[in-house]
Amino acid sequence: MLGLLGEQGSDFAYKVDFAHDIVTIISVICTVAIVGVMLYFAVIYRQRDGQDHETPKIEGNNTLEIIWTVFPTLVCIWVAWLGYDAFVDLRTPPAGAMEVNVTGRKWAWDFTYKNGKKTTGELVVPVDEPVKLVMTSKDTLHSFFVPVMRTKMDVIPGRYTHEWFRPIKTGDFQVFCTEYCGNEHSRMQTRLKVLPRAEFERWLADDSEARKLASLKPSDRGKELYVSKQCVTCHSLDGTPRVGPSWLKIFGKEGKLADGTTYKADENYIKESILYPQAKAVAGYPPMGMPSYQGQLSDDDITGLIEFMKTIDGTTKVELAPAAPKKSAASTAGMSPAQRGEALVKDSGNLCATCHSIDGSKMVGPSFKGLYGRKEKLSDGSEILVDEAYIKESIYKPQAKIVEGYGPVMPAMYEGKLTDENVADIIEYLKTLK
Amino acid sequence: MSAHASTAVNEEVNYLNWKTGIWSWLSSTDHKRICFLYLFSIMIFFIGGGIAALLMRTELMFAGPTIIKDPHTYNVLFTMHGVFMIFLFVVPGIPATLGNFLIPLMIGAKDVAFPRLNLFSWYLYVFGALIGAYAMLDPVDTGWTFYAPYSTTTNTSVSTMVFAAFILGFSSILTGLNFIVTIHQLRAPGLTWMRLPVFIWASYATAVIQTVATPVVGMTLLLVIAERTFGAGIFDPTKGGDPVLMEHLFWFYSHPVVYIMVLPAFGVVGEIIPVFSRKPLFGYKLVVLSSMAIAAVGFIVWAHHMFVAGISDFSAKFFSIITFLVAVPTAIKVFNWVSTMYKGSISFKTPMLYAMAFVFLFMVAGTTGIYLAMLGVDVYYHDTYFVVAHFHYTIQGGAVIGLIAALHMWFPKMTGKMYNETVSKCAFAALFIGFNLTFIPQFVLGMDGMPRRYYDYPPQYQTLHTISTIGAYLNGFGYTFALLNLLGTALWGKVKAPRNPYNSKSLEWQTASPPIHENFDEIPVVTEDPYNYGTPVPGGGH
Numbered sequence: 001m002l003g004l005l006g007e008q009g010s011d012f013a014y015k016v017d018f019a020h021d022i023v024t025i026i027s028v029i030c031t032v033a034i035v036g037v038m039l040y041f042a043v044i045y046r047q048r049d050g051q052d053h054e055t056p057k058i059e060g061n062n063t064l065e066i067i068w069t070v071f072p073t074l075v076c077i078w079v080a081w082l083g084y085d086a087f088v089d090l091r092t093p094p095a096g097a098m099e100v101n102v103t104g105r106k107w108a109w110d111f112t113y114k115n116g117k118k119t120t121g122e123l124v125v126p127v128d129e130p131v132k133l134v135m136t137s138k139d140t141l142h143s144f145f146v147p148v149m150r151t152k153m154d155v156i157p158g159r160y161t162h163e164w165f166r167p168i169k170t171g172d173f174q175v176f177c178t179e180y181c182g183n184e185h186s187r188m189q190t191r192l193k194v195l196p197r198a199e200f201e202r203w204l205a206d207d208s209e210a211r212k213l214a215s216l217k218p219s220d221r222g223k224e225l226y227v228s229k230q231c232v233t234c235h236s237l238d239g240t241p242r243v244g245p246s247w248l249k250i251f252g253k254e255g256k257l258a259d260g261t262t263y264k265a266d267e268n269y270i271k272e273s274i275l276y277p278q279a280k281a282v283a284g285y286p287p288m289g290m291p292s293y294q295g296q297l298s299d300d301d302i303t304g305l306i307e308f309m310k311t312i313d314g315t316t317k318v319e320l321a322p323a324a325p326k327k328s329a330a331s332t333a334g335m336s337p338a339q340r341g342e343a344l345v346k347d348s349g350n351l352c353a354t355c356h357s358i359d360g361s362k363m364v365g366p367s368f369k370g371l372y373g374r375k376e377k378l379s380d381g382s383e384i385l386v387d388e389a390y391i392k393e394s395i396y397k398p399q400a401k402i403v404e405g406y407g408p409v410m411p412a413m414y415e416g417k418l419t420d421e422n423v424a425d426i427i428e429y430l431k432t433l434k
Numbered sequence: 435m436s437a438h439a440s441t442a443v444n445e446e447v448n449y450l451n452w453k454t455g456i457w458s459w460l461s462s463t464d465h466k467r468i469c470f471l472y473l474f475s476i477m478i479f480f481i482g483g484g485i486a487a488l489l490m491r492t493e494l495m496f497a498g499p500t501i502i503k504d505p506h507t508y509n510v511l512f513t514m515h516g517v518f519m520i521f522l523f524v525v526p527g528i529p530a531t532l533g534n535f536l537i538p539l540m541i542g543a544k545d546v547a548f549p550r551l552n553l554f555s556w557y558l559y560v561f562g563a564l565i566g567a568y569a570m571l572d573p574v575d576t577g578w579t580f581y582a583p584y585s586t587t588t589n590t591s592v593s594t595m596v597f598a599a600f601i602l603g604f605s606s607i608l609t610g611l612n613f614i615v616t617i618h619q620l621r622a623p624g625l626t627w628m629r630l631p632v633f634i635w636a637s638y639a640t641a642v643i644q645t646v647a648t649p650v651v652g653m654t655l656l657l658v659i660a661e662r663t664f665g666a667g668i669f670d671p672t673k674g675g676d677p678v679l680m681e682h683l684f685w686f687y688s689h690p691v692v693y694i695m696v697l698p699a700f701g702v703v704g705e706i707i708p709v710f711s712r713k714p715l716f717g718y719k720l721v722v723l724s725s726m727a728i729a730a731v732g733f734i735v736w737a738h739h740m741f742v743a744g745i746s747d748f749s750a751k752f753f754s755i756i757t758f759l760v761a762v763p764t765a766i767k768v769f770n771w772v773s774t775m776y777k778g779s780i781s782f783k784t785p786m787l788y789a790m791a792f793v794f795l796f797m798v799a800g801t802t803g804i805y806l807a808m809l810g811v812d813v814y815y816h817d818t819y820f821v822v823a824h825f826h827y828t829i830q831g832g833a834v835i836g837l838i839a840a841l842h843m844w845f846p847k848m849t850g851k852m853y854n855e856t857v858s859k860c861a862f863a864a865l866f867i868g869f870n871l872t873f874i875p876q877f878v879l880g881m882d883g884m885p886r887r888y889y890d891y892p893p894q895y896q897t898l899h900t901i902s903t904i905g906a907y908l909n910g911f912g913y914t915f916a917l918l919n920l921l922g923t924a925l926w927g928k929v930k931a932p933r934n935p936y937n938s939k940s941l942e943w944q945t946a947s948p949p950i951h952e953n954f955d956e957i958p959v960v961t962e963d964p965y966n967y968g969t970p971v972p973g974g975g976h
Binding site for chain 1: 504505506509575576577581583584587588671672675676677678711712713714715716717718719720741742743744747750751754755758759761762765766768769772773775776777778779780781782790793794797798801802804805807808809810811812813814816817818881882883885886887888889890891892893894966967968969970971
């Protein structure tokens, strides 16, 4: 009705919202009525000329007292029932709901599926199917809140709690931790990704990456991640400074931070820098250059990366992944160019979303929203129309024409990685982001 | 001690000047002087907690780190804000200041039943406050709720802080006990229970809660210390304990404590509206009954703070239904206050403006409370900014506005001076507008799902946060303005207050302003109701 709680993502959301709207209407009417009567009395019975006028000695009225005892009681019973009814739905998962185990820890969420697949930082579920989360905590209290689903439950060490929902639409939705859990409480956010059934099945069955990583020794695992998580883009192995410091002999290195203090790159410093890159940025590098890997890397992944760093001695080489686009022809067949472009932009391997938002918010790079067709001022003072040619140039040669107010931090890694056709698809997608 | 009886005209001798020197105040067992001891000590923490709040609001004005560079400092600030405001300011707020000043005066007594115990309570408060301030040297980051296992594992001085709260609890218990005995034993001849002003009834209900509920939080806090010091394993699941038990014990006290804060404010409003409307309080008996009902029901609703904490669905349903029972007596009070104004002769002195603002703010607090009592809706709102806004309307809009209203109302009696009416009205306007501007956006933030206790937030919430911060500055300015006006006129004001500037019927106004040390020249005999205003009309009463 009133839509005060925003987008509805689950089948019981309408029930919660209905109860919410009913109370809103009752509350507004009651408040306006009572305050209105009070102000009306204040005006018509005001003292005039600073003189008291005669007042009647009215001490009460039993009929009125009965009315305003009984009436609120009845309203309360009705409203309590509305809340109760929605709660019963929220707390009763249908039999056969798909279960996902959720573990909260300071400060990330881990998800484990029935087939053994594990994710961190992203809960992926199919649309239109009931999902039951079986949750526990490794350390302190947390709470798993999915606003769009209208549900929330505390996550408690030493016992299991559960919540469930049936998503009614696909998309990415925000998940918050809502029980205070220490320093990074406000960053303990994760993403709920609702996929069409077939796509979810494909995603769930695809465990190749995880299996491969788990079988490697830590330093090799780190080496794999160095490529697959795109560390390679900004951190060289041969001493060349790029967007970030080179990893050559980085372990144990000492130096100056942007704020003038010194650092020593031990295990803890490296872990902190991976999770909270802005906390202790090395002097001379753009402070907003690196995104946080919070939720994208597990503790084992980070250990692997650290072990890998310890091995980098100048002879270390990695093989970059083949330049061919990752998506197979089969999965993009039948999609429109704009849809293919969207898939490319959102593909974590391409990293676009790391620096460019699609909702207009300013990140490391300009937002994609409304970008196409806009006039942008460049850092050399000239103006340019963002058209096909400019976008293509910016993807292949990012440093050529930089929009004013942004740093020269975008890696030149897309030439060969993205085909001309891919770029055309991306441009079609950008056109849809008004 | 410099105790010299004044040689000037007899009327000039009052409780403020009959003895002089700092020590005569620190050793005074006069309930009126103890009121001032409390007033000055709680104001220190009101200012401290207020500064913490403004720092937090400044940080939250824009997304991303701004003035506070790390989340730990932010977490310390909201803990400090909560602990200072709840344990050190609002809980002792009206009862220990106005309660101390007014209870003996309103019932026609010379002092409270145990004057030395009363002074001892203040020293306990100071002791607890000093320990609390000391704990802030290694500042606690748990939030004022001290939830386990975070509080039992965090590496900050939680033990010291909860010990401070434990001591403060004793101060509160002893004050409550003192008031209960005073109201039972020391009423003037003719002052029957049904002739007691509603402020006395509210203080009585408050004192009962203080005495009964506070020991439970004392126990709970000792258990937290035991857990931290000896690894007792009561809340630690790896040793068979249960963190949810801590929440039950904590809220068993901390829900009733909301009524410790707000019931006295109900009493204050019940005193102000009849005087400035020149009408008897409408439905006196029901107003009294509703205070007692709120106090009683308040004890069995605690788990409505825990609907998503892992309690059984059955108990969630039980506590939801009981919680709705609190709404009814609260609604009755509001209806009766407004009806009191009917056919009155209403003047808008500052206390009356605060009382009318209170009615509006408490309507908002009460109706938003309904959302949180509703199970299905509370699941969404729990631990979001909606809750933050709701309890600030209750505690600040209720208890603190009640305290400020009372300080204006009884200022002439307490100091013997009149405050500056124009200045206090301007301050009221700033404070009232600022308050609403701070917290209305926070309701909307809650609707959008913004969680509380967040150092940083996604950019979509920024506009509302910015508005809220601007409101907070205005609110802070309003309080500063209002309190400086009172302080300034108390110290340097030239306008002497008459005995009864508002022409009130209740006992405290029948003695001198300020009263003498023993309150009344002779113990008064009460022959009428405290709200005996207006001309009798046929069929007008019951």
